[in-house]
Amino acid sequence: MAPEKKEEDFSLKETSPNIGKGRVSGRERLTSSFDLVEEMEFLYIRLVKGRDFQSTSDPFVEVQIGNYKGTTRHFDRKPNPEWHQVFAFAKNHLQALSVEILVKDKMASNDRLGKISIDMSDIPKHVHPDSPLAPQWYKLEGENGLMARGELMFAIWWGTQADEAFSDAWHSDAAAVSGESLMNCRSKVYVSPKLWYLRVNVIEAQDLVPIEMNRTDPEVYVRAVFGTNVLRSRVSPNKSLNPSWNEDLIFVAAEPFGDPLVLTVEDKVDDLTGHCLGRLVMPLAKAEKSFLPTLVAAEWHNLERVDTNVKFASRICLRVSLDGGYHVFDEAISQTSDFRATMKELWTPAIGVLELGILNAKGLLPMKSKFGNGTTDAYCVAKYGNKWVRTRTVVDSFDPNWNEQYNWEVYDPYTVLTLVVFDNCHLQPGEAKDSRIGKVRIRLSTLKTDRIYTHSYPLVALYPNGVKKMGEIQLAVRFTCSSLFNLLQTYTQPLLPKMHYIHPFSVNQLERLRHQAAQSVSLQLSRAEPPLRKEVVEYVLDLGSQTWSLRRGKANFARITGVLTGFLAAWRWFNGIRQWKSPTATIGVFSIYAILIYFPEMILPTLLLFLFGTGIFKYKKRPRLPPHMDIKLSYAHKAHPDELDEEFDTFPSSKQGQILTARYDRLRIIGTRMVMLLGDSATQLERLWSLLSWRDPRATAMFTLFCLIAAIVIYFIPLRIMLILAGGFVMRPPTFRIDIPALPQNFFNRLPTKEDLMF
Known part of the structure; x- marks a missing residue:
């Protein structure tokens, strides 16, 4: 028999890394700026410049430590070159006793112009946060041990x-990478x-001249173009040469403003x-910046x-403003890392600091093939607020060690x-x-604040052929709070800036603007050096969700x-009480009910005490681990291959024929159920x-x-008696019960609805 396939472990694991030089416990707070990562030692060599080399040489420098070799760029016939390059060699990979720094001539088949040899034991140690070590001039040694021509500063x-x-x-672990790829x-x-x-508020236009001079009822609209985004107003309701709209067209603009607004x-x-009929090009430098709910002046x-034969100009009346009172969403609202408005004047003080230590990854899968072997060159990108961080790439390793620490202010x-x-x-x-x-x-x-969380998180990816565990990443996280009062006060404040409540956007508007914002962020970050590429930005921002x-x-x-499970459990418990499965429990519950009816002032305190007791009771069962990506919650482990193939399909669909027909039929079945559910809900509300x-x-x-009789009865019979009788019933x-529906239910089910009026 074939051995059973081992089920992959997607759980979160608590770890005990050697961070803070072994002085870190779960609740200990350190003051070092790099206490959330394991210390890694490197041998740094900063090559600054050289002088007095041969004028006919093309000098470059080669650093050799055992089997590791790093090379600078070369200069054509320059006796005083400047490199300003830094080389870093991981100490745990070094076995040599000395460092050799060779100056070579690229033109003369890499002939050696001189060298400098330094023993490992003579190299000083630099302790952060001391100032950088000052470079010095060193004389070059020739082949025969004599001094050669030239000096090197490093x-x-x-x-x-x-x-x-x-x-x-x-870095020495990227020795196989050279040139611009480095x-x-x-x-x-x-x-x-x-x-x-x-915000472009299009109000009205005057003195328009139609292309067809005999046209008296033109259907005029305004087309606004900003960058690659195009919006169009509705056709003016007054079909004339002096149309009016009073309509807002909203875009996302990123500083620095490059593209003009074209109307x-x-x-x-x-x-x-x-x-x-007319065109207007407006640079955004002329737009007024505002964060107040008042309208800017129309112009x-x-x-x-x-x-060009027309001798008079048509005019258009606009309000153009850059609204800084909103938070511009580039992430999904439920997963955003910032809620601050654009204008800094509206920012509240920071309440703490978030520190992240990216330690290492284990068991990464091969992602590509190199020289016939699978390999992975992994790097991490983290985002919080408007700050993105990218670790270095560890080349050709399934267990990369980054040990890089970053921090963000928390609002x-x-x-x-x-x-x-x-x-x-x-x-x-x-x-x-x-x-x-x-x-x-x-x-x-x-x-929890001021606590270091060290866990190994599963890295999960969803592909058309199913969910797959790609490895694990070990992180250290700490949220430090500067003031507990300020932290608790944020729970009482509105989540979004004030403008989102005074002049809210619709759901469709927010989603469209979020895509614009994400594209703007992606474009700007892709122009950095090294670029943060589009596929990375879109994955972080969850643009396809x-x-x-x-x-x-x-x-x-x-x-x-x-969520409804708790209510269903409460109903099952109450139904058991009603069915007298335990007469003692039923009598006890009815006794408590009768006491509360006769002493109504005890109802609210009793309910609050019950909630208090429930909260205290559940404290022992509180979650011990931070939440993480859950494949069972996402139904990724149960998804059918055809469903995943449909999810990864392009929009519009790239499928044709029978596959597309089958998916359309399935979508119609799901849509039919949703329509039936909406219809049933509407029916019950119409009966009411x-x-x-x-x-x-x-x-x-x-x-x-019935309402008249009930009012008279309730007037003469005390309410508590009525409630006791109702509870007893x-x-x-x-x-004393019957299995058929009760009279009120029968009456309600016979009430008319509008369903019979529909086609």
Whole structure:
């Protein structure tokens, strides 16, 4: 028999890394800026410049330590070259006793111009945060041990990843990478561009001249173009040459403002095209910045005419403003890492600091093939607020060690830190996209303050052929609170800036603007050096989360069912009481009910004490681990291959024929069930409304007469007696019950609805 396939472990694991030099416990707070990572020692060599080399040489420097070799760029016939390059060699990989720094001539087949040899024991140690070690001039030695011509300025020291030279250094674990690709291996910090909502309020236009001079009822609209985004106003309701709209067209603008706003007034020809009646090009530098709910002043602008024979200019009245009172969403609202408005004047003080230590990864899967063998060149990207960080790329390793630490200011605990792991596919020439390995999200409100969380998170990726564990990543996280009072006060404040409540956007508007914002962020970060590429930014921002997914629909339905489970359990318990399964419990519950009815002032305190006791009782069962990506909650482990293939399909669909027909039929079945559910809900609400609508005169008459009799009875009989009788009727023994529906239910089910009026 074939051995059973071992089930993959997608759970979160607590770890005990050697961070803070072994002085860190779960609750200990340290003051070092690099206490959340394991210390890694590097031998740093900063090559600055040389002088007095032979004028006919093309000098470059080669650093050799055992089998490791690093090379600078060369200069053509330059006796005084300047390199300003840093080399970093991991200490745990070094076995040599000395460092050799060779100056060679590229033109003369790499002939040696001189060398400098330094013993490992003579190299000084640099301790952060001391100032950088000053470089010095060293004389070159020739082949025969005599002094050669020329000098070399450099600095050499032992340091750690806390050294300021770490991020810009050439690392020995990337020795196979050279040229321009080396830049893609370095760790960097990026900042998202400042985003604004550009509001264009189109009010009216005057003195338009139509293309067809005999046309008296033009259908005029305004087309607004900003960058690659195009919006169109509705056709003016007054079909004249002086149209009016009073309509808002909203874009997302990123600083620095490069593209102008282009407005064209057009006369509709068909649904897609129109004749241009005038054009306005407006640089955003002229737009007024505002964060108040008041409107900016309206201004008239002359329109450029296409027909130059016209001797007078048409005009358009606009309000153009950059609204800084909103938070511009580039992430999904439920997973955002920042809620601050664009204008800094509206920011509240920071309440704490988030520190993240990216330690290492274990068991990564091969992502590409190199020389016939599988390999992975992994790096991490983390985002919180407007700050993005990228670790260095560890080349050709399934168990990379990064040990890099970053921090962010925190303004709201209801925010999410997002971290993704990618395989770097730009270490060799080519246009391949970086491959995603996995994602981790951590919500700050689930973390205790001043505690270090060290866990190994599973890296999970969803593919058309199913869910797959790509490895694990070990993180150290700490949320430090500067003031507990300020932290608790944020729970009482509005989540979004004030403008979101005064002038809210619709759901469709927010989603469209979020896509614009994400594209703006992606464009700006892709222009950095090294670039943070589009596929990485879109994966961090979860840009494709709103596409159709049957798997996600099932998962959301299961979430609703899970929430209702508690109510269903309470109903089952109460039904057991009603059925007298335990006479003692039923009598006790009815006795408590009777006491509360006779002493109504005890109802609310009793309910609050019950909730207090429940909270205290559940404290022992509180979650011990921070939440993590759950494949069972996402229904990723149960998804059918065809459902996943549909989820990864492009939009519009790239499928044809029978596959597309089958999926459309399945979507119709799901849609039919949703329509039936909406119809049933509408039916029940219409029955409730028809109690007093006189759609059924007899039913309404009976209900109004019942209300009159009930009012008289309740007036003469005390309310507590009525409630006791009602409770006794509900909890009567099963012997006195009947199995058919009760009278109120029968009456309600006979009330008329509008369902019979529909086609």
